[in-house]
Amino acid sequence: MAWWRAPRAGLVIGVALALLAGYLATYKTVHLVIDGDSRTVYTHQVTVRDVLYEAGVSLAPDDSLTPPLDAPLHTGDTITIRRPFTATIHADGDVLVLRTHGATVGELLDRAGVTLGPYDLVTVNGQEADREVSLGPDQARHVAMARSVHSNGSVGPGSLAATFARTWPVAEIAVRRAVPLTVYDDGVPLELHTTQTTVGDALRAAGVLVYLADEVSPGLGTTVAPGMRVDIRRSVPLIITADGLTFHSRTRQPTLGQAIEEEGLRLQGRDRMEPPGPAAVQPNVHVRVIRVREVYLTNEEPIPYKTVWWGDPELEIDQQRLDEPGAAGVFKRITQIVYEDGVEVKRDIWREWVATEPITRVIAYGTKIVVREKVLEDGTPIRYWRTIRVLATSYHEGECGKEPEHPEYGITYLGWRVRPGIVAVDPRVINLQSQIYVPGYGFAVAGDTGGLIKGRRIDVYFPIHQYVEWNHWVTIYLLAPPPPRNQIRWILPSYPVERKRWRS
Numbered sequence: 391m392a393w394w395r396a397p398r399a400g401l402v403i404g405v406a407l408a409l410l411a412g413y414l415a416t417y418k419t420v421h422l423v424i425d426g427d428s429r430t431v432y433t434h435q436v437t438v439r440d441v442l443y444e445a446g447v448s449l450a451p452d453d454s455l456t457p458p459l460d461a462p463l464h465t466g467d468t469i470t471i472r473r474p475f476t477a478t479i480h481a482d483g484d485v486l487v488l489r490t491h492g493a494t495v496g497e498l499l500d501r502a503g504v505t506l507g508p509y510d511l512v513t514v515n516g517q518e519a520d521r522e523v524s525l526g527p528d529q530a531r532h533v534a535m536a537r538s539v540h541s542n543g544s545v546g547p548g549s550l551a552a553t554f555a556r557t558w559p560v561a562e563i564a565v566r567r568a569v570p571l572t573v574y575d576d577g578v579p580l581e582l583h584t585t586q587t588t589v590g591d592a593l594r595a596a597g598v599l600v601y602l603a604d605e606v607s608p609g610l611g612t613t614v615a616p617g618m619r620v621d622i623r624r625s626v627p628l629i630i631t632a633d634g635l636t637f638h639s640r641t642r643q644p645t646l647g648q649a650i651e652e653e654g655l656r657l658q659g660r661d662r663m664e665p666p667g668p669a670a671v672q673p674n675v676h677v678r679v680i681r682v683r684e685v686y687l688t689n690e691e692p693i694p695y696k697t698v699w700w701g702d703p704e705l706e707i708d709q710q711r712l713d714e715p716g717a718a719g720v721f722k723r724i725t726q727i728v729y730e731d732g733v734e735v736k737r738d739i740w741r742e743w744v745a746t747e748p749i750t751r752v753i754a755y756g757t758k759i760v761v762r763e764k765v766l767e768d769g770t771p772i773r774y775w776r777t778i779r780v781l782a783t784s785y786h787e788g789e790c791g792k793e794p795e796h797p798e799y800g801i802t803y804l805g806w807r808v809r810p811g812i813v814a815v816d817p818r819v820i821n822l823q824s825q826i827y828v829p830g831y832g833f834a835v836a837g838d839t840g841g842l843i844k845g846r847r848i849d850v851y852f853p854i855h856q857y858v859e860w861n862h863w864v865t866i867y868l869l870a871p872p873p874p875r876n877q878i879r880w881i882l883p884s885y886p887v888e889r890k891r892w893r894s
Contacts, residue, residue: 418465422447425473436462438469447471454491477525479504481565496521498563509568509583514561525561569616573598576624587613589620601625603640626671630655632679634731645670646677655679660728685727686740693719695748701880705756707776708882716751719744755881761870772827774867778819778882780846782828784860785814786853802838814838814849819882825869831860845883 420431420441435441439459442449449455454472463469474489481504488498495512499505499521506512512519568583571592584592590610593600600606603625608618625640632655641649647667650657657663660682665675695716705711726740761775787800787808800808804822813826815836820826824836831850840849848866852858872878 418463420463420465421468422471423468424471433463438463441469450474452489452491475525475561477561477563479563479565482567490525493525494521495519495523495525495563498525499565504565506565507568509585511566511568511585513564513566516562569614569618571614571616571618571620573620573622575622584614589614589618593620598622601640603642605642626673628671628674629676630679631676633681641671643671646675650677650679660684680730681732683729683732685729687725687727689723689725690745691721691723693721693744693746693748695719695751697751697753699753699755699881701757702754703757705754706758706760707756707878707880709756711754712752713754714750714752717749719748720746757875757880759872759875759878761872764867766827772867773870774827775870775872776868777865778846778868779863779865780848782831782860782862782864782866783847783849784852784858785840785849786851786857788854804837806837808838808851810851810853811835812837812851814840814843814851816844816847818879819846820848820868821873821877824873827867827869829864829866 417432417434420433422429422431422441422445424447431441431445433441433444435444437459438455438457438461441463442459449471450473452474454470454474456470457467472491474491477488477490477493477498479486479488479498479502481499481502486502488501490498493501495514499512506521512521514523514525566585568585570581570583573580573582573593573596575598580596580598582592582596584595586592586595588610589606589608589612590600592614593606593610600610600622601624605621605623605625607621607623623642625642627638627640628646628649630637630639630650630653632650639649639653641652643649643652645667646663646665646669649671650663650667657667657679662680662682664678664680695718697716702711721742722745723742724740726736726738727734728736759775761773763771763773765771790799792799802808802812803814806812811832811834813828813831813834813836815822815824815838817836817839820836822836822839826834826836826848828834828848828850834850838849838851843849850860
């Protein structure tokens with residue numbers, strides 16, 4: 391039986407191979423493009439209709455197909471489907487939906503019977519557009535599309551329906567009608583047409599700059615209405631310098647003082663403005679707020695007290711008594727210092743007065759003369775009415791500063807020829823021609839003066855060939871009788887003592 395099975399097996403294999411060859415011969419590659427999305431399709435179908443059916447892609451009546459449904463397909467052919475997109479037009483309170491494969495904004499508006507005015511605003515998907523803008527699927531806003539993509543970018547017939555699920559691109563077209571309004575800018579009229587919804591947006595869109603200090607009526611947030619009148623009262627610019635800062639501001643106040651207060655700047659105390667507050671506001675005026683600060687300084691000065699002497703006839707000469715010690719007074723002065731912006735500009739005496747009066751020092755001096763007697767060491771008695779402690783120095787005729795041939799050589803102040811027993815004195819202490827006893831020198835007469843013989847000082851004469859140097863303190867006696875009371879100096883001066891000198 392095996393002899394006849396071998397031919398039958400070969401026949402089966404041949405038929406199978408023939409079928410496989412036929413299957414492979416009808417397998418083709420086709421490109422399917424829907425609204426710009428392209429995929430490669432592997433199919434045995436021979437017409438466009440069959441391929442779309444196999445892919446699960448349905449066509450709407452207004453879809454565009456190339457080539458047509460009955461067209462035969464060959465490997466490498468492309469099937470193109472362009473679906474229309476939806477344009478929704480909002481105008482004048484109405485909503486109109488149109489479908490189109492592509493058109494300009496103007497064409498769609500014309501199809502909808504919408505006429506645009508010269509100032510009307512058209513937006514597409516929220517963006518401003520004009521009539522010439524072309525719309526198509528690429529320009530419209532697409533809803534999300536689900537895609538199932540193979541790793542190699544190709545799809546099989548079973549996944550095509552999911553890959554090219556029908557999506558509907560949408561274009562939202564809105565027409566906003568412009569409304570007229572009149573803007574009076576400080577009384578100057580300006581005619582506007584606006585598509586904005588509020589007064590503030592309308593002014594900004596028209597390039598009308600509004601400052602915060604300007605007054606706009608009705609307010610910036612007011613909804614625009616056709617024929618509306620908008621009044622703008624302009625503020626005035628000014629420059630302000632205050633508290634170390636300079637800044638620009640604007641105001642509608644009539645005076646500079648009110649404008650400064652509007653900025654929260656207040657004048658306190660003696661603060662002032664330049665120009666002054668009542669001055670009218672002028673454009674770009676520079677206002678200075680000057681801060682004035684006053685400082686008062688108090689100073690004290692002592693007032694020296696005076697000393698009053700009075701002669702007491704019950705008190706012996708050359709004796710003194712302190713009746714009132716005296717006290718210095720106090721003089722007060724308040725000085726006003728004015729600072730402007732921290733800089734001193736003025737300094738005046740605001741007040742001065744004697745806070746405490748000085749108390750006068752009162753000293754009594756003796757005017758009582760008592761003549762006393764004294765017996766000298768050699769037994770000679772003397773009567774004297776005053777003793778004075780003096781610095782005694784000596785001189786000779788050669789110290790007069792003149793040559794011996796000079797006619798005034800050796801002549802005293804009184805015109806006497808100098809001789810032993812003549813002493814030079816200060817006439818304010820010892821009267822000239824007074825009789826004096828000088829211990830260690832003897833009896834003498836005040837017959838000369840000297841340029842440096844001042845106060846409690848005398849100069850005793852010695853001849854030049856018998857000269858003895860003197861320079862010591864000694865108590866001298868003024869011999870009785872005393873001179874008349876009006877020639878007595880009751881209070882003797884106390885001058886600095888000079889040593890040896892040239893007499894004048």
